[in-house]
Amino acid sequence: MASDKYETVIGLEVHVQLQTESKLFCSSSTQFGAEPNTQTTEVSFGLPGSLPVLNEKALEYGIQIALGINCKIAERLKFDRKHYFYPDLPKAYQISQFDMPLSYEGYLDVTTKDNDSIRVRINRAHLEEDAGKLDHESHSDGSLVDYNRAGIPLLEIVTEPDLKTPEQAYAYLTLLKSTIKYIGVSDCSMEQGSLRCDANISIRPKGQKELGTKTEIKNLNSFKAVARSLQYEIDRQTQVVESGDRVVQETRLWNDAKQKTVTMRSKEEAHDYRFFPEPDLVPFTISREKVEELKKLLPELPQAREHRFVKEFQLSEYDAQVLVSDKKTADYYEVCVNSGADPKKASNWLTTELLGILNARKESLENCKVTPESLSLLLQMMDKQVINGKIAKEILPEMVETGNSPEDIVKDRGMEQVSDTGLLEELAKNIINANPKSVEDFKLGKKNAISFLVGQMMKETKGKANPAIVNQLLQKTLSEM
Amino acid sequence: MAKELYEMTVVEAVNHNKDEKNVNELLSSLSKRAEKVNPKVKAYLNWKTEASEFDGKTSKDGKSLWGVPISIKDNICTHGWETSCSSKILKGYIPPYDATVVNKLKNEGAFIFAKCNMDEFAFGSSCESSADFPTLNPWDLERVPGGSSGGSASSVASDEAIVALGSDTGGSIRQPASFCGVVGLKPTYGRVSRYGLIAFGSSLDQIGPLTKNVEDNARIMNVIAGYDPKDSTSANVEVPDYTQTLTKNVEGLRIGIPKEYFIDGLDPEVEAAVREATAMYEKLGAKVKEISLPHTKYAVSVYYIVATAEASSNLARFDGVQYGYRHPSKDLVEMYMNTRSQGFGEEVKRRVLLGTFVLSAGYYDAYYLKAQKVRTLIKKDFDEAFKEVDVIISPTAPTTAFKLNEKKEDPLSMYLSDIYTIPSNLAGVPSISIPCGYDSKGLPIGLQLIGNYFDEATLFRAGYNYEQTMHWNDKKPSI
Numbered sequence: 001m002a003s004d005k006y007e008t009v010i011g012l013e014v015h016v017q018l019q020t021e022s023k024l025f026c027s028s029s030t031q032f033g034a035e036p037n038t039q040t041t042e043v044s045f046g047l048p049g050s051l052p053v054l055n056e057k058a059l060e061y062g063i064q065i066a067l068g069i070n071c072k073i074a075e076r077l078k079f080d081r082k083h084y085f086y087p088d089l090p091k092a093y094q095i096s097q098f099d100m101p102l103s104y105e106g107y108l109d110v111t112t113k114d115n116d117s118i119r120v121r122i123n124r125a126h127l128e129e130d131a132g133k134l135d136h137e138s139h140s141d142g143s144l145v146d147y148n149r150a151g152i153p154l155l156e157i158v159t160e161p162d163l164k165t166p167e168q169a170y171a172y173l174t175l176l177k178s179t180i181k182y183i184g185v186s187d188c189s190m191e192q193g194s195l196r197c198d199a200n201i202s203i204r205p206k207g208q209k210e211l212g213t214k215t216e217i218k219n220l221n222s223f224k225a226v227a228r229s230l231q232y233e234i235d236r237q238t239q240v241v242e243s244g245d246r247v248v249q250e251t252r253l254w255n256d257a258k259q260k261t262v263t264m265r266s267k268e269e270a271h272d273y274r275f276f277p278e279p280d281l282v283p284f285t286i287s288r289e290k291v292e293e294l295k296k297l298l299p300e301l302p303q304a305r306e307h308r309f310v311k312e313f314q315l316s317e318y319d320a321q322v323l324v325s326d327k328k329t330a331d332y333y334e335v336c337v338n339s340g341a342d343p344k345k346a347s348n349w350l351t352t353e354l355l356g357i358l359n360a361r362k363e364s365l366e367n368c369k370v371t372p373e374s375l376s377l378l379l380q381m382m383d384k385q386v387i388n389g390k391i392a393k394e395i396l397p398e399m400v401e402t403g404n405s406p407e408d409i410v411k412d413r414g415m416e417q418v419s420d421t422g423l424l425e426e427l428a429k430n431i432i433n434a435n436p437k438s439v440e441d442f443k444l445g446k447k448n449a450i451s452f453l454v455g456q457m458m459k460e461t462k463g464k465a466n467p468a469i470v471n472q473l474l475q476k477t478l479s480e481m
Numbered sequence: 482m483a484k485e486l487y488e489m490t491v492v493e494a495v496n497h498n499k500d501e502k503n504v505n506e507l508l509s510s511l512s513k514r515a516e517k518v519n520p521k522v523k524a525y526l527n528w529k530t531e532a533s534e535f536d537g538k539t540s541k542d543g544k545s546l547w548g549v550p551i552s553i554k555d556n557i558c559t560h561g562w563e564t565s566c567s568s569k570i571l572k573g574y575i576p577p578y579d580a581t582v583v584n585k586l587k588n589e590g591a592f593i594f595a596k597c598n599m600d601e602f603a604f605g606s607s608c609e610s611s612a613d614f615p616t617l618n619p620w621d622l623e624r625v626p627g628g629s630s631g632g633s634a635s636s637v638a639s640d641e642a643i644v645a646l647g648s649d650t651g652g653s654i655r656q657p658a659s660f661c662g663v664v665g666l667k668p669t670y671g672r673v674s675r676y677g678l679i680a681f682g683s684s685l686d687q688i689g690p691l692t693k694n695v696e697d698n699a700r701i702m703n704v705i706a707g708y709d710p711k712d713s714t715s716a717n718v719e720v721p722d723y724t725q726t727l728t729k730n731v732e733g734l735r736i737g738i739p740k741e742y743f744i745d746g747l748d749p750e751v752e753a754a755v756r757e758a759t760a761m762y763e764k765l766g767a768k769v770k771e772i773s774l775p776h777t778k779y780a781v782s783v784y785y786i787v788a789t790a791e792a793s794s795n796l797a798r799f800d801g802v803q804y805g806y807r808h809p810s811k812d813l814v815e816m817y818m819n820t821r822s823q824g825f826g827e828e829v830k831r832r833v834l835l836g837t838f839v840l841s842a843g844y845y846d847a848y849y850l851k852a853q854k855v856r857t858l859i860k861k862d863f864d865e866a867f868k869e870v871d872v873i874i875s876p877t878a879p880t881t882a883f884k885l886n887e888k889k890e891d892p893l894s895m896y897l898s899d900i901y902t903i904p905s906n907l908a909g910v911p912s913i914s915i916p917c918g919y920d921s922k923g924l925p926i927g928l929q930l931i932g933n934y935f936d937e938a939t940l941f942r943a944g945y946n947y948e949q950t951m952h953w954n955d956k957k958p959s960i
Contacts, residue, residue, distance in 0.1 A: 042578050046798050048571070048679040049558040049580060051712050081794055083840075085817050092797030145802070274840040276849060279683035279791055281713050 006203040006241070008234050009211055010163035012226075014176060016155045016186045017130065017194040018061040023151035024129045025052030025095065030153075032192055036135075036146035044151040046090030051280050058127065058153035061185035062102050063286070063294050065155055066125045068179050068301055071106030073291050078283040079127075082273045087145050088132040098275040101126035102155075108179070109303065110171040111321065120172050121160040130154050149193075161200070161211065166227040166234075173197065173223045178302045178325045190222050197226055202247070203237045212237075213247040217261055219254045229254040232261055305330060313343035322351055328365050329355070335372035341379040349379060353393065357400050369403030370396075378406040386410065387417050390463050419466040421473070424457070427465075428473045431456045432481075442478050450474055486510035491644050491697040494549050501537025504548035507643075508532050511550055511594065515641040518960055522617050524626070524636035526555055526567065528595035535592035546704060547590030552642035554633050555596045556603055557688065558677040559583055562593065566679050567611035568601045570824030571805045580677020581712065582646060582688050582705045589704045597632030597645055601826045602796065603653055603681045605629050606898045609889050610828040617885070618660060619958040620924055624882040627657030633691045634661040639960055644701055645691045650682045651784050652878070652902025654689045655914035659877035659927020662916045662954065664698050664944065665691045667902075669935050670909035671716035673702075674709030680795040682788035683714075685906040694954055695915065695944040699723035702937060718935050726938050727945040732766030734943060737870035741777040742901055748880045754918040754926040755876045758947065762874070765946055772870060774862040777904060779855050781896060784903045786839050786852035793836025799824065831892065856907050863908040867933040872943050875901050877914040877927030905931055913940045916953040925953075 023030055026043030042050040054077075063073055080098035106122035132150040136143045157176070163169050177188045177195060188195040202214035215233060220226045232254075237247050252261040277283075300308070302324045309320035309330075324330045329350070336346045354375060358368060378395065381387050387395070387410055395409050402409075410416055418424060431453055432439055441449035450471070457470045487510045489497060498504050512530045519525050532550070541547040553559060556566045558576035560583075565571040583593065600610040608616040608631025616631040618624040619639035626635040630647025634657035637645050647654040649667035658665025666689040673688045680686060690701035703724065708717040738759060743752060763769050801807035801820030808819035825833065839848035866873060878898055888895040905912040910931055917928035928947075932940040948954065 042576075045803065047576065047578075047804070048564075048566075048574070048798070049556075049576065049677040050578075051676050051714075053711060053713050083794060083797060085797070085800060087800075087802045087813070090798065090803065092800055093794055272842045274794075274837065274842075274845075276790060276794065276840050276845070279714070280680075 005205055006238055007206050008164055008230075009161045009202050009204065009214075010166075010169055010230060011161040011200040012159045012163065012169060012172065013198045013200070014157045014173070015196040016065065016157065016180055016188060018058050018153040018155060019186050019194075020055055020057045020061060020153055022055055024055050024058050024127070024153035025151055026050075028151060032194075034148055036144070036148060039148040040150070044090070044147055046150075052095060052278075054281060055153065059102075060294055061153070062125070062127050062155045063291060064183050064185055064298060065157075065180055066103030066106065067291070067295050067298060068183050069106040069108055069122055069125065069157065069176065071103035071122060071125055073103050073286060074100055075285060076100065076283050077102065077286050079278040079281045080275045081278050082128075082275055084271050084273060086131070087143070088134050088150070090132065090147055090150055094129055094131065095278055095281070096128035097126035108172060108175055110168065110175050111317070112165075112167040112171045113318075114167065115318075116165070116168065118162065118164070118168055120162050120168075123158045123160050125155055125157040128154050128156055166230040169199065169230055170223050170227045173226060174325060175302065178327070182299055182301050182327045184299075196220075199226060199230060201230055201233045201237070203234060203241065213249050215247065215249065215261075216251045217254055218251060218264065221256060225254055225256055228259060229261055232259065236261070302327075302330075313337065313347070315343065315347055319347050319351070323347060332365055332372045336376045336379075339373045339376040341376035342383065345379050345382075346376070349375065353396055354400075357397055361400070363400075368400065370399045374399060374405055381406055381410070385417055385419055385466055385468075387415060388463070388467055390458075391415050391417070394463075415464060417466045418461050418464045419469055421469060424465060424469055424473055425477075427457060427460060428470070428477050431460070432474075432477060439478065439481065450478070485514070485640075487514040487640050487643075489643060490693050491546070491549055491700050494643050495546065498541070498548035501548075504532060504535065504537055507548065508550055508594070511641065511643070515595065518619070518639045518641050521622060521960055522619050522626070522635045522639050522641075523614050524597055524616050524632040524639065524641060525552070525595045526565070526598050526613060526632070527563075528552075528641075529593075532592050539590065541590065544590030545700065546586060549591045550594035550643055551586055551591050552595040552597050552633060552636050552645040553583070553593055554630050554645070554647045555599050556648055556679040556681075557582065557646060558679065559593055559596070562596065564596070564679070566602045567599045567613050568825065568829070569612045569806055570799045570820070572612075574805045576677075578677065581674035581709045583677065585705050585707075591704075595636065595642065597630070597636055597647075599632055600629035600653075601829050602679070602792070603629040603648060603650055604792070604828045604832050606652070606656055606895050607883070607885075607888065608632065608635075608657070609885065610826055612826055615885060618882045619960045620662065621882065621922070622960075624884050624924070625660065627660035627878070627882065629653040629657075630665075630691065631657045634658050634663055634665065637661070637663045637691050637693060638958060640957070644693075644697055646688055646701075646705075647691050648678055648681075648686055648688050649902075649906065650685045650788060651906050652899040654691060655902050655912060655927065655929060656878045656899060658691055658914040659929075660882040660925065662925030662956075662958075663691050663693060664695055664913065664915050664948075664954075665689065666698050666702065666913045666937065666940070667905060667911060668702065668706065668937055669716070669911040670906075671714055672706050672718075672720075672911065672935065672937065674705075674707075674712040674715045676709055676711040680791070682791040682906075683795060684791060685784075685788055687906075695913075695941055695948050696724065696727060698913070699727055699941045702941075706937075716935070721938055723938055723941050726942050729942055730766060731762060731943055731946045734762070734767040734872060734939075735870040736762055736767050736769045737772035737866055737873045738769060739774045739777065739866070739873060739875060740771050741774050742875040746879050746897065746900075747876060748920070750920040751876050751878070751880060751926050754920075755874065755928055758917040758928045759874055761947065761950060762943070765950065767943075769874075770870065772866050772873065774859075774866060774873075774904065776855065776858045776862050780859055780904045780907060781900055783852045783855045783859065784899075784907060785835065785896060786848050787856060787907070789832045789836035790840050790849050791836070793833045793840065796825075796829065796833055828892070859904055860908045863904075863910055863931075871933070871936075871939055873931040875929045875931065877901060877929040881920045881922070881924035881926055901929055910934055911937045911940055913944050915944045915948060917947075917951070918953060919956070
């Protein structure tokens with residue numbers, strides 16, 4: 001394939017809405033989904049004479065994320081105006097940060113599913129206000145505009161062009177999202193638009209120093225869409241170059257239904273934003289004490305937690321990563337282990353069994369009736385051979401349904417494991433007598449003959465027999481025959 | 482002859498207003514006066530005949546402006562009352578909130594009486610760029626009242642206002658005060674909240690009072706000055722009672738005369754009046770010396786870069802989307818273009834274009850950034866000067882009121898009429914214009930006193946001492 005000749009260069013720009021009670025520069029509520037134009041003041045409408053006042057909470061949230069992605073925090077906070085005309089931008093300029101971003105020079109270390117590790121450098125993360133939303137559908141001869149979103153605080157996080165594959169981009173976004181969710185300052189929902197991503201991508205012949213011409217991809221509505229659109233662009237740009245053409249510098253829109261990118265605007269139509277310092281907001285020094293204070297308030301972040309899980313619980317890196325990527329899952333896991341469950345078993349049972357059941361029921365761990373202590377108890381009952389794995393798998397759905405403890409369910413349904421050797425010995429004899437063919441096979445060295453007999457034993461005990469004892473008994477009895 | 486109620490000063494009006502009946506008498510007198518003189522001077526866009534916003538049942542106790550009618554420049558937002566900046570693009574725009582200064586005045590028992598005409602969006606020095614009509618000077622109806630707060634100055638001078646508020650970005654309070662023979666103060670930048678003032682040059686704009694005398698001005702400042710949490714550029718600096726120190730004499734006051742201000746283009750009659758005023762201060766015990774503000778010659782150029790840059794940005798929101806004028810159009814781009822080219826007047830378009838140019842990619846460093854650097858030098862001039870003196874004296878404007886249309890077609894000469902007032906805005910220092918005589922045509926001449934940051938008190942004291950010696954404001958225009 002021709003694409004082996006080229007390497008890909010990807011940079012991502014992520015906008016995260018900060019979950020403050022009020023907007024970046026006024027007291028309007030930030031509540032999502034309210035009636036159009038009700039979450040507004042004269043400031044978020046940009047009415048003449050209104051002035052912005054910085055929301056301190058938004059600054060704190062911004063600093064916390066910046067620290068969480070290993071950025072340096074600027075000495076001074078300064079805002080600039082970015083000008084363009086569009087009906088969703090009430091002042092016809094956006095208050096943003098141009099030459100002195102809130103934070104800079106950060107990084108995240110990410111690992112893909114295929115164990116491809118890379119350090120993604122972060123160029124900058126800066127504060128700015130969100131725009132409103134246009135509604136082209138609900139009115140037949142025109143468009144409507146809703147300013148509820150206008151002025152909601154955003155942190156724009158821009159990477160260096162360090163990413164080389166769509167998978168790396170996917171892994172970066174996943175870690176970024178989980179880091180921010182750990183800090184608890186945004187719900188990072190792409191569906192609700194509280195996390196948005198634009199991608200810049202170019203290709204160049206392997207070994208070439210200078211970058212190829214890039215395109216910017218917009219309208220990405222999921223991490224999967226980011227990965228797919230990047231792959232699409234790699235293929236498209238490769239084809240363009242291979243056929244002797246040049247890649248055009250432009251902004252392209254991802255069409256999710258058609259799974260392709262299409263031209264939105266070319267560089268010639270690009271804006272001159274005429275940035276200049278926002279005169280309505282006086283620049284001020286960000287105190288180092290405050291930064292330190294905010295640093296102390298940060299929880300353990302997913303990357304650190306992953307390393308700890310590997311060390312403390314002897315989990316594989318992949319298992320640890322799966323567990324920590326969602327804070328609630330990792331919290332659940334730790335409670336489960338701390339109340340006595342075997343760490344490896346807990347990891348498997350939580351991520352495959354319990355989450356499997358919840359996913360099928362379209363439920364989340366948050367509202368799950370099975371407490372981590374209860375799951376731990378179930379696993380410990382297996383360890384103590386009160387029940388076997390098969391029974392445990394039978395019980396778990398009932399625990400999810402009713403919230404009853406595994407002990408009660410086992411007792412109520414008489415599901416305790418049968419480990420009484422005398423009883424099982426008796427049963428083994430009966431089964432052997434009833435199946436002479438299998439005995440013959442066993443003597444002929446057919447190993448699976450014993451499995452058949454074990455199966456018979458389990459059938460007779462309705463699955464409650466201790467499989468280890470059954471195996472041992474059958475081996476012993478058959479060898480003695 | 483007994484004084485008519487409409488002739489009263491703020492201090493007199495406060496004393497007059499014993500109860501609701503007195504307030505209504507005052508309002509009725511003022512409203513009749515407006516009916517009579519406003520058709521001549523055209524200072525008002527509109528005024529009230531009833532004190533609908535005034536609740537006479539409220540207690541007078543502790544309210545320093547109870548029942549005082551206030552006239553307000555049309556770029557200061559008044560809840561429920563059209564605020565158009567005398568522009569076609571904002572016709573019909575009714576703010577859903579009061580500016581902070583309006584709130585503060587109302588809390589002290591005052592009420593809004595009228596909205597004053599102005600140069601469109603405060604871009605001008607003659608009030609001729611109003612989209613409604615030009616305001617005229619009550620001293621000579623063929624002349625301009627100055628601008629941009631021309632309506633405010635003219636209304637006070639023609640006794641159809643007790644007091645008016647204006648705004649000053651490069652001289653827009655002081656120059657019309659000078660042309661109309663009233664007292665006008667531009668406070669220190671940050672002294673008065675800009676919340677609700679429709680922005681022209683955000684780093685330069687200040688609201689200030691235009692009054693019949695210095696004491697009134699101090700009274701109004703007592704109410705409107707102070708920190709406002711809604712305006713990040715307002716200063717958290719304590720506000721003294723400005724009326725307390727007025728009467729203190731000026732013995733030992735150090736006054737500076739900047740040599741760079743007495744230059745070609747300064748009317749000899751104006752210069753003579755300012756020199757005489759300076760001599761009078763010496764007689765009163767002040768110490769006068771020549772000082773230097775070496776970067777003065779760059780002030781007008783710097784101003785027309787900084788102010789237009791900020792204006793081009795501040796006026797971007799008038800795009801026909803949410804409020805005000807919208808030109809019927811078939812698509813979005815056409816709507817923007819038609820709305821803005823039909824809705825804005827010539828001077829506004831000139832300044833928006835200038836400002837857009839100086840902020841454009843490739844020009845920013847050469848113009849805007851350089852202008853900001855020179856602005857710092859101009860600030861330093863004042864810092865140095867105020868190490869040696871307490872007050873700087875100068876003419877407010879190089880000439881007295883000019884004739885209508887005299888400078889309309891010559892923007893540069895119009896811009897130069899703000900040559901003495903602009904440096905204070907660039908530096909942020911407070912300045913007051915007080916009457917200091919009349920020229921041979923009988924037109925008022927203004928004296929400008931420039932003070933150190935947040936030292937309005939000294940300006941009021943210096944102004945009051947001079948005013949009480951000369952009584953120039955006893956003379957009224959006959960109209």
